[in-house]
Amino acid sequence: MSLIVRIALPAAMLVVLIYTLNAAARELRAWNARLETPNRKVVSNIDAEPVTFTIYPVQHGDRIQDVIALQWPAFLVAGTVAPVPRLSYSERRPKVLSWASYVTLPLAVGLYWFAIAVWIDKRLIQRKRPIHSTVVRLTMTLGFGLMGLLFLLFLGKDLLSGWPEGPQGAYGLTAWLATICIILWTEVNGLRRKASTTPEL
Numbered sequence: 001m002s003l004i005v006r007i008a009l010p011a012a013m014l015v016v017l018i019y020t021l022n023a024a025a026r027e028l029r030a031w032n033a034r035l036e037t038p039n040r041k042v043v044s045n046i047d048a049e050p051v052t053f054t055i056y057p058v059q060h061g062d063r064i065q066d067v068i069a070l071q072w073p074a075f076l077v078a079g080t081v082a083p084v085p086r087l088s089y090s091e092r093r094p095k096v097l098s099w100a101s102y103v104t105l106p107l108a109v110g111l112y113w114f115a116i117a118v119w120i121d122k123r124l125i126q127r128k129r130p131i132h133s134t135v136v137r138l139t140m141t142l143g144f145g146l147m148g149l150l151f152l153l154f155l156g157k158d159l160l161s162g163w164p165e166g167p168q169g170a171y172g173l174t175a176w177l178a179t180i181c182i183i184l185w186t187e188v189n190g191l192r193r194k195a196s197t198t199p200e201l
Contacts, residue, residue: 005121006117009113014110014113020064027064028094059089066172066175067172069087069172069175074105078104083097147184150177
């Protein structure tokens with residue numbers, strides 16, 4: 001079971017990633033092609049200059065943004081080496097994905113989800129108790145409080161934006177925050193259970 005979990009989760013997310021990369025590459029190519037032929041509107045006044053309509057910075061589709069936000073740490077690391085899809089682009093002409101993108105990003109995403117799969121195996125399947133110092137425990141407690149607050153804020157935004165059929169909310173980031181909250185809560189709660197079961201001398 002442990003081996004299956006450690007392989008199945010990263011493999012499944014890599015399949016989703018490859019589909020996402022192909023879709024993002026098509027959107028970037030279409031965007032750059034649109035920039036090659038900008039729409040122009042010529043004003044009839046002879047003294048007026050032709051007006052070129054500004055094309056605003058590109059954003060990927062909703063589902064692509066969800067995949068990026070769900071595993072943004074991996075995208076952030078891979079983005080330091082090669083062009084990767086982003087939630088939004090500030091530059092007028094975004095860089096298209098290269099062969100390095102298809103090597104670096106799957107490696108980063110695979111390692112990211114492998115680490116989560118190992119945690120799931122140890123904590124939820126094998127039920128191994130976490131052992132941390134008091135400082136680490138306090139840090140995780142504070143982190144859980146902060147992440148929990150952010151999760152509630154983003155969840156409220158999702159619900160108010162018409163989830164799931166309505167306008168797009170930050171679903172991917174909300175799911176990421178939920179994952180982090182579960183990890184932190186399990187670590188802290190495991191410590192409390194261990195402390196409560198320690199026999200008194």
